Amino acid sequence: ATLAGGARARVEVAASDGADSDALMRVLAIVRERTGHDLSQYKHTAIERRLARRLIVHRLDDLEAYVEYLAANPEEAELLFRELLIGVTHFFRDEDAFLVLRDAAVPALLDARPDARALRAWVAGCSTGEEAYSLAIVLHEVIRARAGASPVAVQIYATDIDDEAVATARAGRYSQDIEQHVSSERLARYFVREDHGYRIKKEIRDTVVFAKHDLINDPPFTHLDILSCRNVLIYLQPALQRELLPRFHYALGPGGLLVLGVSESVGATADLFAPVDAKAKVFRALATANRAPLPGLPVRTTSSPSELRAGGGPTVIDAARNAIVDAVAPPTVLINERGDILYSSRRTGRYLEPAVGKTNINIFAMAREGLGPHLSLAVRQAIARHRRVTFAGLTVRGERTTSVVDLSVVPLDDPPSLHKLLLVVFEPAPSPEKGRSARGRTRRSGKSDLERELARMKQQLTTVVREMEASSAQVESANEQLQAANEELQSTNEELTTSKEELQSLNEELLTLNTELEVKNEELTVANDDLRNLLDSSKIPTLFLDGALRLKRFTSEATRVANLRPIDVGRVITDITLRIDYRDLARDVADVLETLVFKEVQVSGAGGVRYTMRIHPYRTTDNRIDGVVITFFERS
Ligand SMILES: C[S@@+](CC[C@H](N)C(=O)[O-])C[C@H]1O[C@@H](n2cnc3c(N)ncnc32)[C@H](O)[C@@H]1O
Structure with a gap:
């Protein structure tokens, strides 16, 4: 698509095709090579608008031509780069x-x-x-x-x-x-x-x-x-x-x-x-639990670290703390209120297993058989009561072994970065079989009533847990629906924000353009004033006509050779009364326009004043002929 040509360029840039995006990539590659700055992650629409401006400035037809220009002119990459960094700003902006x-x-x-x-x-x-x-x-x-x-x-x-x-x-x-x-x-x-x-x-x-x-x-x-x-x-x-x-x-x-x-x-x-x-x-x-240094980015800091560092890795103190926790503490997992695992110590494999299907690091999905219902109940109770909840003697079935564990869930409050997080602690407990043999068989019969009671309680508890899980599943599905609706709203919102951002950046570009135009305008006004003063001070009657003989401009002295007022600008010269004795002006102007050779004629004006009249072709800076200039030199 063609990029140059004012408004046309804007429209066509917006609909840039594959060839243009290829050319755009080449532009960005040259800018990267020459300036060391990679702009490929800047919004392409904004870049394309600036490129359209560069095409107009250099009178180029399309982006392909611009790529060639850019490659051949080393200074252009720097100019383009600066133009892409829109530096609009002012004091107390958006107060x-x-x-x-x-x-x-x-x-x-x-x-x-x-x-x-x-x-x-x-x-x-x-x-x-x-x-x-x-x-x-x-x-x-x-x-x-x-x-x-x-x-x-x-x-x-x-x-x-x-x-x-x-x-x-x-x-x-x-x-x-x-x-x-x-x-x-x-x-x-x-x-x-x-x-x-x-x-x-x-x-x-x-x-x-x-x-x-x-x-x-x-x-x-x-x-x-x-x-x-x-x-x-x-x-x-x-x-x-x-x-x-x-x-x-x-x-x-x-x-x-x-x-x-x-x-x-x-x-x-x-x-x-x-x-x-x-x-x-x-x-x-907000304070978050996970504030790890950012991958791939060295961190700039002005304060020297006070802790002793072991090589480039964790501090000696951190490493020691980890070793102590691994050696002494029971298997422990740090979770958030939804059960997502944020940290896990060693040896939790007996109680948790990788979930089937898509990657899931949620503790409820990973709980081994026998643990799940108790775990979700303990987490719920710990959150609701805001204190430690322990379920002792739970039987957990692993792949090859069965173990007994005391499960505790501890809500955390301090330091603030751990707020709303929970520790799940698995403390291995002696198996009922071992306990029973140690204490002797004599008490077995006396305990049977208690065991039956315990089994009944367990059954009741399991029912309650199942009911809770069912209602929790309902809440979860309602929650998922809400989340989907929320995401929908969020994406609509982001699309709106993007178009607002587009408008804002366009606005900033327009502000820059406007400032540039104002400066140009001022320069033109000054040049115009200079020209008028020069012409007036020369005291030479001068008329500027366009190709159709319409008056474009005249000097104040020109009133000596014609009845002229400012409102005559735009009128055809043959409709204006001349104060010179000369009938062939229209024909001579047509001759000059055709041959592009100036003409000199002797004429006499009011009061018998004699003039040498010269008709010159009017050339624009881009070498077009756009009418004639007629000057009158008084002869003595
Ligand atoms: C529109 S101005 C905003 C100036 C000021 N922050 C304000 O709001 O008034 C955008 C500035 O961001 C700078 N800029 C663009 N990319 C940058 C980058 N990767 N790193 C640092 N500055 C950047 C530009 O040079 C430009 O000065």
Whole structure:
């Protein structure tokens, strides 16, 4: 499909065919080779829109032609790369988020931190720095307002993949336009007035460290209290967004704040973040049991680890703790309330077996024969009563042996990261046969009544358990239906969010385009003024006509040779009364347009003034003939 040609390009890019997507891949490969940045995981629709612009700029017909151009012009890859990083930003953008941070989220965060540790924040994708300085100002305001509290130091890391944007951010100088977004109080308090704009004050500048950093491929900053990554995810494909959000969760400590852009959301990772204010897109990182370092990504940390490390593996302390648990503790499994296994110690094979069918790490599916009903009852009771529940002397049938076990389920509360998790402990018990022989046969008859009673109780218990399992199955199936409906809603929601994201990124591109057009417009106005002044100061009567002899423009001196007023622009010259004695203007103009050779004629005007009249073809910059220029030089 053809890409160039304004609106046509947009439509055809959207419906790009296989050939175009192949060309697109080649474009991305060249950009990767020349700049070292892989943009294949950015949204292709956004990339295609920027490509359409490059085609128009270079007057190329299709993407194939652009690939050739890109390969032959080394500087183009860098230009395209910069154009793809849409750096739209301004101070206190989408102000709701800053209000929520200032009035609720940050004060609560500070209240929950007893220590005097510096507040650590990371602004990822900071563009030219406005967002990082806005955050620094808000944090300064919150800390200043906490009368009586000990002052808290602030350390903000602000990063972007675009080193030119980072350099601008570092300079901290902004144009006068920031008055639109920064209140006069903040301008006075946090900025220094300079010739044509403002410079951020040292007090705020010193709290921010700017660096070039690739959010996708470089290790994240860690131990953060706040992570602000706004209007960056909207440019990335959903799969990459889903990969980054757990990284953000890892980078934040529990309770840390995540701030996203208005069209962005935590989506499928809602179990990692709770909304502080869903509309303002401020979220709190939830504590989770599993906070393992991220595979494949080294972790950036500024604090040195205090524990002794054995090689690159776990700490000696961790290893010792594991060895002790393995040697002494009974077989134990850590589960969540649904029975999903989060951790299992050794030697649980006697009681649990891999489930048949698709991979299942749910303890209820894995329980060996004789254990299942008791296990589900014990888990339910432990959750309901919130205390340890033990069923002693359960007979569990394995593949070759039968064993007896005391089963305990212990709900956990402390530390908070284990909240709502349960320990299932299997303590091997002596088999009834052995116990009986040890205590002698004499008591056997006296116990038979008790044994019968016990058997009856067991039967009753089994019935109750079966009933409970039946109702639990019903609840589960209702739950599954609800979950399916929920997933349906979620996917619809994501589709809506995606189109909203698309609109938002389109909007940002339009804003950039608009700014570029405004600059061009200003340049044109200046050039126009220069030209008019030049023509007027030359005092030479001059007329500009198009190919159909319509008046396009005239100099003020031209009123000496014709009765002209501004409203005459657009009229055919033969309809305007000339103040010269000359009848063949139309014919001579037609001659010049045909031969492209200029013509000179002697004419006399009002009061007997004599002029040399010259008719020149009017050439445009792209060498088209678009009418004539007629000048009148007065002869002495
Ligand atoms: C639309 S701007 C958003 C600026 C600011 N966060 C805001 O919301 O006002 C997107 C920024 O993300 C940066 N960016 C894009 N991909 C990135 C990456 N992989 N790593 C870091 N920054 C990236 C771009 O260079 C650009 O400056």
